[in-house]
Amino acid sequence: MILELQSGILRIAYKLLVNDRTKFAALLVGITFAVFLMIEMTSLFAGILMRSSATVINIGASIWVMDPSVQTVANAIPLPNYVLDEVRSLPGVKYAVPLYSGSALLKLRDGSYQAANIVGLDDTSLIGSPQMVAGNIQDIFAENAFIAIEDSEFYKLESPHIGTEFELNDHRGKIVGLARVSSSSLFGVPTLYTTYYRALQYIPNTRFTISYILVEPKTPADVAAIKERVAADGYLALTKDEFMSKISRFYMYQTGIGTNMLLMTLISFIVGLSISGQTFYTFILENIDRFGALKAIGAKSRELVSMILFQATFVALTGYGFGVGLCALLIWLARAHLPDYAAMITFLNLGLAFVMVVIIAASSSYFGVRKVLLIEPFDIFRG
Amino acid sequence: MTTAIQATSINKWFGEGEARTHAVKDVNFEANFGEMVYVVGPSGSGKTTLLSMISGILRPDSGAVTIEGADIWSLAADALAEFRLRRIGFVFQDYHLFPRLTTAENVALPLILQHRDWDEALSEARRDLEVVGLENRARLPPVKLSGGEQQRVAIARAIISRPDIMIFDEPTASLDGDTGRTIVQFVREHLLSDKRCIVIVTHDSRIYEFADRILKMEDGRVTGVERSELDAQ
Ligand SMILES: Nc1ncnc2c1ncn2[C@@H]1O[C@H](COP(=O)(O)OP(=O)(O)OP(=O)(O)O)[C@@H](O)[C@H]1O
């Protein structure tokens, strides 16, 4: 309604802004650039965080029991077997199974070596099994059987098919199926699934062998009690989400990645803010005496403010759109050439960049508005 | 004749301490509907200051201004702005045209501020550009126009809403004699009626003939003056 009534005034505001090609372009470039950098940085980070939790996401168990010193899922600290028995005996536990998660060096047919993640699924339940694209999951029990995951690292296993053989610590391994998981891992190595016991047989181990215990509670209400009892035994039980945020926190705060990304995001914000803020302010200053003339003719302060807010919002949203578009395009291009490119635009990234753009627009218009409210129409009248 | 504008002993000071100037000194001023009143006087004598105070742009330090009996300086800021928008047309000493709008859009601004329909406002703007002889400049930005042409655009902007009070500060300063005369004559013949009042500050003796009354301002004071007296100077 207010917008409708003032549409002529806003149309004037729009023309003042857009007809000033040079400044409008500078404003757009500033905001587009800032938005692009902010989203690109945070998306890259989100992608990395997502991949750092790949195993947790792919296995998908509700509760993960681990050694309290575990920092990331990739660096499991083996648990003694009695912990599994104890967890199984807890009230509220529907089932609990062991998971093996480790790495091994494969010798491929051409004689080259390739590191790989090995995931060993509980033999009786196969909890956490991937989605098969070729072969049958039951074939995992066959002799020397491994299932290869078709992710972006798949080609590093020489793009195997069912029947492809390799060596793992002088054991023969054979691909019996191909499968998909929802998230590839961060570390650029391919992943093989096998059974828990075969993993133990093929890969040399420390005294303790269980990497994680996967627990399903009887009801969601049991989670708290399970966590408490596990903690009483000196171990840590985390829900899937808690585990993922723990891993994220590790990468964010205990590695250089997080701080650097944060710094870059902040810098792009500041650069965007200063380019656009500065340009917008000059734009207002350049028109200040005409705003004064409008005031003298009879424009109300509220109307002048709405003109400026409209201009700032318009530039901000257009720049935001361009920035998001540019970022999506670039990530798409990068993915087309680098299957490993770990950027991910999340709603959080978009929201964060949006909030920053709003701050840029608000602070730019603040100074403009102040300036315009302070003009004395008399000074305009006097010339 | 009914009184349009009445100012009663208004004063205005500017500056502080040594620089303090008494720009308008205890001035009484009256202009009636149906009248075209001129204010003449040397530079710095307070003409623009007086115009601003009687048109609701500059608050007098003392004294009162009424328009049709209503005390304009008792209005709140927004109400006063609305009053100026609806009732007063201004020509400023400088034109203050938006360089990024077309000439017609500049002229249409008062109507747009009155929330009039855009196309309607622009067609009225073209009508008044014709009045000031600039019908073929409607789509150009004002910067492409000469100084005199810009002044005519400012005049068109002042009259577009057909306000009943028109306040022109040196409207013909950069116009050649004939153009200035033609425009003021048009204003006199077509816009002045017994419901309208026009106050013009000018140095331009070529348009004196259109005045009903001429006031002289000197050092902040206003005195009545005869045309013959001015012509003699
Ligand atoms: N904002 C201000 N601050 C200080 N002094 C001012 C201000 N405005 C006007 N004055 C002074 O008040 C006096 C009257 O100024 P005003 O502009 O009314 O003169 P004028 O008669 O319109 O002159 P001109 O013909 O040059 O336009 C001048 O001495 C001027 O210097």
Ligand SMILES: [Mg+2]
């Ligand atoms: Mg003046």
